[in-house]
Amino acid sequence: MQHGYWASLRIEPDLISRIKEAQKEDSEIWTIVENLDKQVEFRLDDDNVLWRDTRLVVPNDATLREALLTEAHSSPFSVHPEAHSSPFLVHRGSTKMYHDLKQYFWWSGMKRDVATFVSKCLIYHQVKIKHQRASGLLQQLDIPVWKWDEISMDFVTGLSQTQRSHDAIWVVVDRLTKSAHFLPIRKDYSVSRLAEIFQQEIVRLH
Known part of the structure; x- marks a missing residue:
């Protein structure tokens, strides 16, 4: 990602970093991680960040999700x-x-x-x-x-x-x-x- 742009969306890099960091504290994500052998659609990258196929998994954090929805909604590209x-x-x-x-x-x-x-x-x-x-x-x-x-x-x-x-x-x-x-x-x-x-x-x- 460069300059905070993901194709048609403009998402600030800081928010992406916060999402990745918040994954470490989310119990639902840890449940997925512990059962990766049974859920082939999920994967961990080299930094232990969880993805569903090519999509970043957003933890169950209302503040983060609201921020992501707000940025996506105000994007001039989409x-x-x-x-x-x-x-x-x-x-x-x-x-x-x-x-x-x-x-x-x-x-x-x-x-x-x-x-x-x-x-x-x-x-x-x-x-x-x-x-x-x-x-x-x-x-x-x-x-x-x-x-x-x-x-x-x-x-x-x-x-x-x-x-x-x-x-x-x-x-x-x-x-x-x-x-x-x-x-x-x-x-x-x-x-x-x-x-x-x-x-x-x-x-x-x-």
């Missing part, structure tokens, strides 16, 4: 152009970020963690945009290559309350096919609750 003044937030979905990450890193439950991280970020930025005044010219967006690789979303509020106390609709649209999901929600749902719904209703299906 993820997340913000929609600036668009009323809809356009976002490269968790599928894109997951495929980028899994080329170089592995941990159990990575896909779930990526989906949670991306959905929370997406929701946060959409709410932020709702409270900002539009500025500048709208930018032409590239056409996505894969279905559900990029999505747009919006919240329709001010609706009458249903029998289940829903008073808003969350609209999530695939930019390529224009297919959409209309999710009944409550306007007082937390970001964490919306992230759960995003996983259940969007990530699970796509």
